Amino acid sequence: MTVHQVPAPKLSSIQEIVRACGGASRVAHASRGSGREITRDAVFKWYRNGIPEIHWPLVQSLLPDLTVEAIHIANRCTSRHGGMSQALQAHNAGDVAA
DSSP states (O other), X not given: OOOOOOOOOOXXXXXXXXXXXXXXXXXXXXXXXXXXXXXXXXXXXXXXXXOOGGGHHHHHHHSTTOOHHHHHXXXXXXXXXXXXHHHHHHHHTTOTTO
């Protein structure tokens, strides 16, 4: 019998990333004891402001296949950074760091 690995889902928004982590409460709970504890309400602010870089290791511990580039792209899709269409246009044009 062959075991097939399911590829990691494509996560292009903060909402999708948080959902894949198990939700805002799960992210907040996972931060306990890390020295960088966050609240559930703080996680919900990520939807507007993006995931702070200081919390990227926490998110990646919950989603090991999630790359730094994917978090960066999702952050650029927040309203604070011009919204989804502008960030995806920049990414598709190869201008990820702009």
